[in-house]
Amino acid sequence: MTPPPQAATRGHVLVVEDEPALRLLLERSLHQRGYQVSVAPDGKKALSFLETTRPDVALLDWMMPGLSGLELCRTIRQKPGLRDLPVLFLTARTEEQDVIAGLDNGADGYLTKPCSADRLDARLRALLRRTRPVQDIITFGPLTLEPENHQITRSGRPVMLGPTEYRLLELFMHNPRRVFSREDLLERLWGPNVHVEIRTIDVHIRRLRKALNGAGETDLIRTVRAAGYALDDGHASPAAG
Amino acid sequence: MTPPPQAATRGHVLVVEDEPALRLLLERSLHQRGYQVSVAPDGKKALSFLETTRPDVALLDWMMPGLSGLELCRTIRQKPGLRDLPVLFLTARTEEQDVIAGLDNGADGYLTKPCSADRLDARLRALLRRTRPVQDIITFGPLTLEPENHQITRSGRPVMLGPTEYRLLELFMHNPRRVFSREDLLERLWGPNVHVEIRTIDVHIRRLRKALNGAGETDLIRTVRAAGYALDDGHASPAAG
DNA sequence: ACGGAGATGTCATAAATATTTCATGTCCGT
């Protein structure tokens, strides 16, 4: 049998789309399929988002009020740090002609809407496979996380995680020792307005622990009562009475 | 007369809410969690407040008599000096659809009410993370408190505390040497309307001491007879008032 | 369309820890 088909997080997509309904649809659809999704209603918001965050790919609506997709793309191509960000356009079929111009301006491809989630997914996958930047391998104690392969190892042994647990660990490893409240985790893993029972976090933490801690190994997840959880190596013995 | 009880504020929040009960609830809840809170009953008042003061984030009710939250937000976005003020909406679940439009008008997010204080807190924290620096490590004598990691050490050794003792020490470390009466402590750790035996404080102080003071170490908690307790290094003169 | 595999979100329940209250013993200042 072949090792891990690992259907984990597949990349961070920024969706820039002015029409609320479609935006929501795209967000849901992509999130459903395991992408981390950020959305912006217009080019301006998108740019300010890109100031602080670097997604793996941007999905731009072609026609937008204000800064159009084309302009946004051009702007992106001018920013030194963003030059390599893959850009995919969403266009109406009638605009297909114009898009040729878009490709000249640095886009990496386009899709005509409406388009199936499958098609979009396939396109993104292809794009990400080709252009996803090489990210540094993160380590913490015996843990190693290779963003590129979505591969995690503990003391050399591969660790299999589901998508959610992967993102959880990823967040932890980017912020070692930091305590995240359950609310924080909900916010950062599920998004701002997703309603999920707060205790569901416990379950994912348990799954993460189970996968991470082999027999006899120390628990790398620290429970901070009344506060949350953190990735931590040395647990001291309790001193309280 | 009474010196201002002061711990480091986590940020300045402007709450704009027309319903008095909810407004008060929000104000208390946020204040309790360490935010500096300003309130306004309507959009007009809010704007005039913003003429002179610049909070870190605005929390707007969606439906309000007079200037609605949406209009207020739009107005804010038009004022040069306020353009960057993060705006968060409070909406009823039934209004959720409309809010998508709100996001197009410059909001940074929304919360559906009723929503737990925890959730609100998490949301605010996420917003403020962008504009406010990470919390600093506090030290006092041999003590170190890292809010980020929920970690306390004395002379390098980790100190394990329960939730209440942690908050107690946190308060003390924000106000070194200051004497807190038991009533003060009850008010600030338990909240305004909680009935707990006043002597319970003693028990928590004892546990804090026990955890803090290893064998042979000096007691860092000073008992001020008939007055309360304070965090204090052992060398302070016993001269009392 | 059908069935299996993998993921997720929820619960109910067991386990672990914390918090409060008490009953008593100590210490302090007068």
Next chain:
DNA sequence: ACGGACATGAAATATTTATGACATCTCCGT
């Protein structure tokens, strides 16, 4: 020595977490 204020240990409660089992759902190959 006395009265009031503190310190302490232990028991009774209350809260918070950890777990195992499920019911759904989505994805995929047939």
